[in-house]
Amino acid sequence: MPVPQNGNKMATSWTIGGVREALAAKKISARELAADFYTRIEARNPELNAYLALSPERARRQADRIDALVAGGKALPPLAGVPVAIKDVISTRGTKTTCGSKILENYVPPYDATAVERLEAAGAVILGKTNCDEFAMGSSNENSAYGPVKNPVATDRVPGGSSGGSAAAVAAGLAVAALGTDTGGSIRQPGSFCGIPAMMGSYGRVSRYGLIAFASSLDRIGPFANSVRDVAAILQVIAGRDPHDSTSTTAPVPNYPDEIGKPVKGLRLGIPKDYFAEGMNAGVRKKIEAGIEVYKKLGCELIEIRMPHTDYAIAAYYIIATAEASSNLARYDGVRYGLRVEDDSLLAMYRKTRGAGFGAEVKRRIVLGTYVLSAGYYDAYYLKGQKVRTLIAQDFRDAFTKVDAILTPTSPVPAFKLGERTNDPLQMYLADIYTVTGSLAGVPGISVPCGKINGKLPVGLQIFGPAFGEARVLQLAHAFEQAGGTTV
Numbered sequence: 001m002p003v004p005q006n007g008n009k010m011a012t013s014w015t016i017g018g019v020r021e022a023l024a025a026k027k028i029s030a031r032e033l034a035a036d037f038y039t040r041i042e043a044r045n046p047e048l049n050a051y052l053a054l055s056p057e058r059a060r061r062q063a064d065r066i067d068a069l070v071a072g073g074k075a076l077p078p079l080a081g082v083p084v085a086i087k088d089v090i091s092t093r094g095t096k097t098t099c100g101s102k103i104l105e106n107y108v109p110p111y112d113a114t115a116v117e118r119l120e121a122a123g124a125v126i127l128g129k130t131n132c133d134e135f136a137m138g139s140s141n142e143n144s145a146y147g148p149v150k151n152p153v154a155t156d157r158v159p160g161g162s163s164g165g166s167a168a169a170v171a172a173g174l175a176v177a178a179l180g181t182d183t184g185g186s187i188r189q190p191g192s193f194c195g196i197p198a199m200m201g202s203y204g205r206v207s208r209y210g211l212i213a214f215a216s217s218l219d220r221i222g223p224f225a226n227s228v229r230d231v232a233a234i235l236q237v238i239a240g241r242d243p244h245d246s247t248s249t250t251a252p253v254p255n256y257p258d259e260i261g262k263p264v265k266g267l268r269l270g271i272p273k274d275y276f277a278e279g280m281n282a283g284v285r286k287k288i289e290a291g292i293e294v295y296k297k298l299g300c301e302l303i304e305i306r307m308p309h310t311d312y313a314i315a316a317y318y319i320i321a322t323a324e325a326s327s328n329l330a331r332y333d334g335v336r337y338g339l340r341v342e343d344d345s346l347l348a349m350y351r352k353t354r355g356a357g358f359g360a361e362v363k364r365r366i367v368l369g370t371y372v373l374s375a376g377y378y379d380a381y382y383l384k385g386q387k388v389r390t391l392i393a394q395d396f397r398d399a400f401t402k403v404d405a406i407l408t409p410t411s412p413v414p415a416f417k418l419g420e421r422t423n424d425p426l427q428m429y430l431a432d433i434y435t436v437t438g439s440l441a442g443v444p445g446i447s448v449p450c451g452k453i454n455g456k457l458p459v460g461l462q463i464f465g466p467a468f469g470e471a472r473v474l475q476l477a478h479a480f481e482q483a484g485g486t487t488v
């Protein structure tokens with residue numbers, strides 16, 4: 001519920017349900033609400049750098065449509081008037097979509113991603129586009145060509161990445177919910193760093209149509225919000241088969257908001273020994289252990305499990321993701337769209353365009369990916385990586401014959417300081433140790449807030465479920481939130 005603060009008409013923290021009630025009771029109009037969010041963005045964004053572009057006209061048109069429904073006494077769609085933000089790798093018709101890259105600095109997509117179209121059809125008001133690591137490659141948002149994002153809970157720290165702008169916007173109250181993308185952790189890790197729930201559905205659960213590709217066999221779109229209930233409400237709207245994406249599944253979409261209230265007593269939760277080895281920050285470990293206790297109190301059965309191929313996940317991920325990236329990013333050649341640096345010779349034009357348009361991390365990945373796919377190295381790296389991927393997926397399938405869900409930390413460390421890891425790509429890659437496994441396996445995962453280290457830095461608990469078991473994941477996350485897990 002929106003709570004008017006200091007006599008102001010506007011609440012500072014809104015939920016989807018709260019927006020709906022306020023609109024229905026005519027306490028506020030969708031137009032006023034959107035305008036209030038833009039005022040907040042104006043005040044806070046210069047410091048946070050969470051938004052790269054705003055779409056006030058589009059927001060106003062949509063808000064007016066919602067206000068007309070209210071005035072006409074019509075039924076309101078599920079996300080009526082809810083102000084949302086969209087990661088800048090997701091296409092929005094008429095609004096610049098840069099992927100955090102100079103090469104797409106002036107790119108305006110001619111169509112909307114399916115997820116965006118569905119959000120708007122459900123009544124959401126799209127405020128603008130959020131900052132991210134260039135082409136979603138990174139774990140700190142420091143790889144954006146448009147500058148880093150600051151973590152709203154500690155502005156000397158990173159918000160996580162690559163969906164750092166989406167996480168920061170929601171955590172700072174500059175959007176009620178946001179879309180991000182997750183290829184190896186880019187929704188879950190920034191969710192954990194900024195202290196909000198954030199979810200990646202199973203591969204194929206949400207259409208990728210209009211998502212500008214990084215690694216197509218891994219990329220997924222998913223929501224950030226301030227509560228698990230709101231995460232469920234957004235997923236509900238964006239999930240489901242889309243004829244424009246042949247990898248989107250025809251598996252029916254359950255009613256997530258209905259599912260989440262079910263009791264979790266008796267559910268079997270796997271604790272993978274392999275994730276609790278060295279490398280985990282002591283503060284993170286303490287909070288995760290306290291979080292696990294919450295489930296014990298809720299009557300869940302905790303079972304130690306083994307996921308023996310976990311150690312190879314980072315290596316496999318950075319081979320497969322870079323291989324796919326090198327292929328996907330070949331399209332930025334100065335001919336079709338995006339930046340072009342002119343030269344008389346075609347080859348020199350390609351070179352200059354790509355040299356000027358891509359940042360250092362993207363170049364590193366194109367080189368790595370091209371190498372692992374090249375004749376002579378393909379078998380040794382790419383094919384081996386694919387085999388390891390199969391083994392990791394098998395670890396998950398084996399685990400889910402014994403347990404209903406798996407609990408791990410989302411990240412081995414809390415939000416680190418800006419600049420702390422930028423000179424050491426390997427350190428940065430290692431931050432993805434707990435998230436890339438689920439990405440390779442295609443299973444759904446959520447990060448749910450699990451206390452703060454020294455009362456300041458948020459920790460995220462990650463919950464994995466079997467493929468297309470989103471309802472179970474949401475149910476467990478919601479029960480955790482309700483039982484006070486977020487403040488352990």
Ligand code: GLN
Pocket residue numbers: 136137138139161162181182183184185186187214321432
């Ligand atoms: N941090 C990982 C990477 O840099 C994951 C990125 C993502 O999920 N988009 O590839």
